[in-house]
Amino acid sequence: MAVVNPVLEVDAIRLAFDGVVAVDGVSFTVEPGELFAIIGPNGAGKTSIFNVLSGVYRPQQGSVRFHDQDLIGMRPHRIAALGMARTFQNIELFSHLTVVDNLMLGRHNHMRYGALSAFAWIGRARREELANRSAVEDVIDFLELEQWRRFPVGLLPYGVQKRVELGRALAMEPRLLLLDEPVAGMNVEETEDMARFVLDIREELGVAMVMVEHDMGLVMDLADRVMVMDFGKPIRTGTPREVQEDPDVIRAYLGEQHRTAGGVA
Template sequence: MNVLEVEDVALAFSGVKAVDGVSFTVGAGELFAIIGPNGAGKTSIFNVLSGVYRPQQGSVRFQGQEILGMRPHRIAALGVARTFQNIELFAHLTVVDNLMLGRHNHMRYGALSAFAWLGRAKREELANRQAVEDVIDFLELEQWRRLPVGLLPYGVQKRVELGRALAMEPRVLLLDEPVAGMNVEETEDMARFVLDVRDELGIAMVMVEHDMGLVMELADRVMVLDFGKPIRTGTPAEVQRDPDVVRAYLGEQHKTVGGAA
């Protein structure tokens, strides 16, 4: 069963096509990767999926429901969460407080009941805090939970960003370069957690990433973009063997990633 269906999406800015006829599906529990050179349209696709951009053409269905034209907060409420290439956390808030922001869509009580700390507000707050503690345990963030995130190592901050998205309890998770700027140890840690999200939580993911070793190791399927157009979609092995992909993107790096020409 597909949780996400993208069909013939085209997006242009002042006549310049950023996305040109992109179609793909993401199945339940699948890790789908999008790769391509800088400027290939990867981030534009994420902005379409999350409601930031509205394309001039195409369809995006989430669990069978058309979401094009919906505002970003409505799409998020349906179950589409996103991380960002550049960390978008509140540096002066603690790990716990940043993760609680991911529970916003699950909070139904008003300001008056929150101030009184009675009834529904108290029950929901306790339930949301328990959900955050579960995320902290899952991502092994216990030792940093009460620290301001601005004081944490870069790799841990990226993990907190992943945790805030998971706190939303998404059905689809959009990962925008989750290991960008990380060292080898941090990259290995993040790769392990991404696999855990797929295998233990069963959350479908769409990942944009420049680390080809990571993509080819983790992804179930890969779509390659070049100047906004998809040139190949398939398994990592199929993509690496495609001569058009090698010419457009992988090049010499293909030999070190795939190990086969």
């Protein structure tokens, strides 16, 4: 039986700023097709981990391997080119551009033609542009964005904007997707829609995901495994049920008042 290597391997990373430790000895793996969630209180180090993975921060210790390639010291655009895409807690879209134009920005790693051929609009430039447009149309269909395709994203409802940001990441055709609080600020209906799309990404596209999220209902329903952080350190990694029933998690993250007969409320 063939051995399947992890998509992502994080080993004992440590990140500090002027003596303040943001991430301390964090290790985990993400398997192909897995949805791995990271939870913890504000300031626990969750977003710092994302910044290490995407090359924004360089840890003082530890290693990060993505499909067997060492990412430490690699620039963010090179990591993106390897197939790692990210969404942000705060929407990072171009509000004056349309949905289609914002999604096309996610295709930049797939564009190989130069300025001259682009200006002349012939040959390779024309072929690649049509291929990239086709890929964007697939994302629009997948995320049900057709009715908003020509709208400037700044005019769209908040939940739709979050969906467009997810679409821009999917337009990169990632092998690993980092979701930074994908349902933050959403109402119940928007949250349910986003949860459905996240499930579709895993089941239909087979893309592995790492998700940081405060919505415990969403995490426990969707995640295959969960790592709980507190003050920069991992205190428990396991299945949602194992995490919910861990006394240290209940004390550190949710507090004793959230204990129920079945674990965590």
